[in-house]
Amino acid sequence: MGAPMARRLVAAGHKVTTWRRGTGVSAAEAVDGAELVITMLSDPGAVREVLTAALPGLRAGATVVEMSTIGPEAVHELRALLPASVGLVDAPVLGSVGPATDGTLTVLAGGDLAGFREVLEVFGSVRELGPLGAGAAMKIAVMSALVPAQVLLAETFAYGAAHGVDRDALVGVLSGTPLGTLAERLRVPSAETRYSLAHAAKDLELGAWEGATMAAAARTRLQQARAAGLGERDLTAIADHTGESGASPVAGHAGESGSRPVARAVPLNVATIPATNGMYSHAVRAGDLLYVSGQAAFDEQGNIVGAGSMTAQAEHVFEVIARILADQGATFGDIAFIRTYLTDMDARAEYGAVRRRYITGTPPASTTVEVSKLFMPGLLLEVDLIVALPG
Template sequence: MTDIAFLGQGHMGAPMAGRLAEAGHRTTVWNRTAARCAPAAERGALTAATPAEAVRGAEVVITMLRDGDSVAAVLFGDHGAADHLAPGAVLVEMSTTGPDAVHALRGKLRADVALLDAPVVGSVPQATGGELRILLGGAEADAERVAGVLAVLGSVDRVGDLGAGASAKLIANLVTIATFSLIGESLALGDRMGLTADRTLDLLERSAIGGFVGRVRDRVGAADVPTRFGLGLAEKDLALVLAAGADPAGVAAGAHKPFADAVAAGLADRDISAVIADMRSRVGSADERRAL
């Protein structure tokens, strides 16, 4: 049994912490909105009122938060966790923050606290089922210390030294998020040319992205889609890709614009698939186009 503190109980953090508690690890959870700790608590986790309280005595501390600013606030802000981390503790940073944020975090942490960056590939179903792919960066010896904990959450792919996990996650998310943008653009163009959505989706299912389209087709245009990957988080991740050095005139930038437009339209809390309907809403029909 390992003493674990889990900071962040959002769509991903809650099922992950619940799995750790059910696996027999002494798991203490914290979230800025305390009510979100309830699902993990129902599965055996303890709850803490502050990050500082949560990490006292923890051998492994996991952060699963929105972005680098959130991680910094939870660790170094009021009632922050950093000063209360036990000597020898391992901090496993599983948020999507980018490599620069990971290295900045290493520079601020005490030397006697180990740091791993371990963002994940997968969404709520994979977090619930313990089937996440964990992209881990950091020292091999530190990775071995948390192997049993991470095995409860999914499979570990150690991709390199510190920061490599965060870098790999940006590449993975660029492909996933840009594909949603590509589906949206294809459907919007099909709308303008008079093709039905089903016909366009049938064509896409027989294309190079066919497997992906088949997996998300039931979410295209559906009402009340549960949020598996928040649209606002997708926009944030593409902004990180651009900040990391992607071509400002390339695919990442082109994919980012419709997500930024959707966030501006108030869709940040919706599932990522909502960008498709938003893109289609911004173009005219075939008849309207012929009238121009």
């Protein structure tokens, strides 16, 4: 996306410096002296990493235009990261590489565009949606409808195939409905990656909330496809992947004999919390059970959050747990077992006070133990879970 967008800026007469991670030039050198800094990256962690590295080069009075899809919470975290003298606008886009090349993207903008709206119009039509974060929220809201709709159609194709329904005929019938355009897009999965399946899964992870049951089911389907190695394929690949998993033409009923589906372990890594080191996953789903790795109080840069404070570290841990649960459509009431490691059992009252704010009602099964130290100096607790996911 960034390359064709940069070409359009150059063609419009702007002086442009392009930069990507892994080059010999630092991010700070790349933004040095720039009036406008545009980011187009994969996820919240990448944006935070790049802008943190760019901070020394950002001049007072510059404006950062964040055009990635990272959600409103991450946008407000960026506002806290950037100096007050640097402006920030969130402006994610609707459209893929083709519209980026043609200048027909839809730019969803939040914040004050005074003085540079015409720059964004180089990319396509600009919709000013309100204060900072409004554009990011709108993008997630839109994708929370468009992505599950495509997963639903993939399952529709799978059902049709299992019952002898020709896919072209099915698309022909659907063409007369509001789903016609999407059905045509999925008829033959794209060989070119316009919107990757991994990015679609990430967008639904960013939009996870407790009541989003349909989006949660679509997210799980995409996470399974991503775990099967389809992350870099176009989202439309979900049609063939779903078809391969099959849809039995004979529906089973409670009490009937027959084999049960085998529960596969599906690793889950949530975009809204600090990334793992590659040696573990945030959680693993197996059937209706979710096994959550030990969560501790550190940020994207690996720094301790709430150093020396059991209360602050416990609050951070439970906020991270809340995001993992929401990603799978679960709540704290679905926790079956919780295990806590404390470096000082005398601080258990502080920990317990925080825990009771999150886990109310009948408590889950629980174990709390004291340990001499945890994996990172300065950590005071670590919490892991087993969750019974809603049916």
